[in-house]
Amino acid sequence: MDKMWSGRFSASASSLLDQFNASIMFDRKLYREDIEGSLAHAAMLAKQGILTADELAQIRDGLNQVKNEIESGEFEWKISDEDLHMGIEKRLTAIIGEAGKKLHTARSRNDQVAVDFRRYVLRKNLEIVDALKLLMNEIHVVASKHTQTLLPGMTHLQHAQPINFAFHLSAYLSMFKRDIERFLSSHARNNISPLGCAALAGTPHKIDRDMTAELLGFSGVSVNCLDTVSDRDFALEILFNISTMMMHISRLSEELVMWSSYEFRFIELSDEYSTGSSIMPQKKNPDVPELLRGKTGRVYGSLMGLLTVMKGLPLAYNKDTQEDKEGVFDAVETAEISLEILKEAIKTMQVKAHYMKSACKIGHLSATDLADYLVQKCDIPFREAHFITGKAVAKSEELKIDLSDIELKYLQEIDSRIGEDVLAFLSIENSMNARTSAGGTSTQRTEEQLAYFKNFLVKTNAELFI
Numbered sequence: 001m002d003k004m005w006s007g008r009f010s011a012s013a014s015s016l017l018d019q020f021n022a023s024i025m026f027d028r029k030l031y032r033e034d035i036e037g038s039l040a041h042a043a044m045l046a047k048q049g050i051l052t053a054d055e056l057a058q059i060r061d062g063l064n065q066v067k068n069e070i071e072s073g074e075f076e077w078k079i080s081d082e083d084l085h086m087g088i089e090k091r092l093t094a095i096i097g098e099a100g101k102k103l104h105t106a107r108s109r110n111d112q113v114a115v116d117f118r119r120y121v122l123r124k125n126l127e128i129v130d131a132l133k134l135l136m137n138e139i140h141v142v143a144s145k146h147t148q149t150l151l152p153g154m155t156h157l158q159h160a161q162p163i164n165f166a167f168h169l170s171a172y173l174s175m176f177k178r179d180i181e182r183f184l185s186s187h188a189r190n191n192i193s194p195l196g197c198a199a200l201a202g203t204p205h206k207i208d209r210d211m212t213a214e215l216l217g218f219s220g221v222s223v224n225c226l227d228t229v230s231d232r233d234f235a236l237e238i239l240f241n242i243s244t245m246m247m248h249i250s251r252l253s254e255e256l257v258m259w260s261s262y263e264f265r266f267i268e269l270s271d272e273y274s275t276g277s278s279i280m281p282q283k284k285n286p287d288v289p290e291l292l293r294g295k296t297g298r299v300y301g302s303l304m305g306l307l308t309v310m311k312g313l314p315l316a317y318n319k320d321t322q323e324d325k326e327g328v329f330d331a332v333e334t335a336e337i338s339l340e341i342l343k344e345a346i347k348t349m350q351v352k353a354h355y356m357k358s359a360c361k362i363g364h365l366s367a368t369d370l371a372d373y374l375v376q377k378c379d380i381p382f383r384e385a386h387f388i389t390g391k392a393v394a395k396s397e398e399l400k401i402d403l404s405d406i407e408l409k410y411l412q413e414i415d416s417r418i419g420e421d422v423l424a425f426l427s428i429e430n431s432m433n434a435r436t437s438a439g440g441t442s443t444q445r446t447e448e449q450l451a452y453f454k455n456f457l458v459k460t461n462a463e464l465f466i
Contacts, residue, residue, distance in 0.1 A: 159363025197225035253289030302327030
């Protein structure tokens with residue numbers, strides 16, 4: 001059968017070209033957006049007198065039948081139809097006849113695909129936001145139980161200062177909050193309609209772009225048609241946003257892997273989200289966070305792929321941009337399952353607070369507190385206090401004890417200005433709660449942070465429904 005565009009050609013396309021050129025086997029995922037776009041376009045054409053009321057009714061009925069056929073599995077997707085736009089239009093015309101041929105008036109596949117893909121990406125922005133909020137809420141639930149649970153805070157993966165577990169989890173709440181803000185910002189920035197741009201320069205038909213924009217839920221219409229039909233910034237943005245989000249997920253996953261090991265024992269992942277070994281029956285492997293780390297690289301590949309496709313394209317539309325969808329579809333699906341399974345893994349994990357606290361007795365975590373004591377109580381310059389503290393740490397190493405357990409007499413042998421009140425400063429609990437500056441790890445400040453994130457989740461939920 002001839003292509004709908006075959007009038008200029010004297011020979012039929014080869015089957016090899018059909019296979020290489022066609023996108024219908026993956027862009028059919030956009031059928032809902034395509035049919036909704038066509039319904040809006042037809043309504044506008046009828047309002048402008050380009051279609052009759054009877055033709056509009058036929059098109060509406062026909063498109064609804066096509067939609068039902070697709071969703072019931074009856075619709076036949078053919079590579080020879082090239083893309084979903086041609087496949088749907090051809091089926092529509094077979095159902096209703098000549099009226100179906102009029103639907104494409106004042107429209108090109110260039111603005112049609114731009115509408116479909118943009119609306120898919122906009123919808124997925126908000127769906128990922130919803131999934132992120134569920135993940136944040138689950139982290140918040142766990143964190144709220146552990147505002148006093150001691151944990152060694154680390155730099156360079158070395159024990160540094162005592163913090164509480166909720167404070168550590170709040171760092172990830174901060175990351176995921178920024179992710180939500182990026183998705184919402186992208187949605188607001190890209191919520192403009194390409195419909196009516198036609199091939200690249202607009203159309204001579206007296207159309208109403210504002211009407212179709214409103215019918216399709218866009219906030220307005222694009223300014224320049226030449227840019228609009230070839231713009232894929234919205235697709236790059238969701239790929240970047242997902243990549244950044246997956247990087248945050250990967251960092252948390254790395255810690256879950258470490259924390260679940262015998263070297264840490266800070267958590268235990270549930271049996272539901274762990275696997276065993278085919279040869280070692282004692283093993284309990286953290287496959288979920290390991291896979292999350294791995295899938296992060298997969299998403300990065302989709303971002304780099306589309307950036308590379310777009311970097312050398314002249315205006316306006318080029319067939320290269322057909323390569324925009326598969327990577328986005330894959331990244332979105334990866335993001336969705338990753339958010340869901342990470343949420344469940346966190347919800348079902350067991351926190352082993354006693355191992356966390358024991359780890360705080362390794363590495364002299366209260367050393368900074370001794371230096372602070374020397375500065376605040378003894379009026380010693382920090383550089384000198386740093387040196388004195390170093391000697392106290394060396395003495396603790398010699399005694400094979402943690403600095404928090406050192407006796408007063410040893411400290412006073414190092415420097416006679418040290419008083420009895422120093423022992424309170426060296427307490428691990430005191431060290432954690434002493435950090436009361438804004439954003440600090442004290443239980444009070446951590447509870448303030450948790451309240452902040454709770455308010456953010458409630459506010460974001462309200463804004464999405466305004």
